[in-house]
Amino acid sequence: AQSVTQLDSQVPVFEEAPVELRCNYSSSVSVYLFWYVQYPNQGLQLLLKYLSGSTLVESINGFEAEFNKSQTSFHLRKPSVHISDTAEYFCAVSDSGGSNYKLTFGKGTLLTVNP
């Protein structure tokens, strides 16, 4: 069984400040890791993912996450946030050896960027 813990349910920050959203996972098998973003009343959009290779992955809008196997973490960071980054962020994990890529989600972190 897998589990995902997002340590912060809410993170308020000011515009242009750096932010880190924390994610830890638990799994007995090798995993794929994902960050999804959800805007109000919308579905989920993939922000970035780690499947293999470089442990640092980046998104097109300035977010990055680093896979740390020893600490079983996949924290999301952005050096300077915008108001438009306000959204709910979900960390998720799937079994890399699975055949249907079933996801286990964390409870989400609401990022609120204030002017």
Add this chain to the structure above:
Amino acid sequence: GAVVSQHPSRVICKSGTSVKIECRSLDFQATTMFWYRQFPKQSLMLMATSNEGSKATYEQGVEKDKFLINHASLTLSTLTVTSAHPEDSSFYICSASLQLVSEQFFGPGTRLTVL
């Protein structure tokens, strides 16, 4: 590419009626489709996993007779909420995965309100 649509986006129905929600993969053939339920300010809860042409696999605690899932083709899955009650009001999100692509692609969600 990899677009998933849901219809309707919003539905309001009376208690006791049945509601069908469609999930379509628009530009790819989905090996597997997933149905999630999301309560306000909470994470996604996987309800069931379905593969084309076979019976859906329901998660523990999800009533299969109440939430009927049909996956008739590689591009269409439907979720029917039978004899809906106010407690079934929720945001329902589907996703689809593509063989050999290690991620799920999410639909925009359907807001169900049962009066």
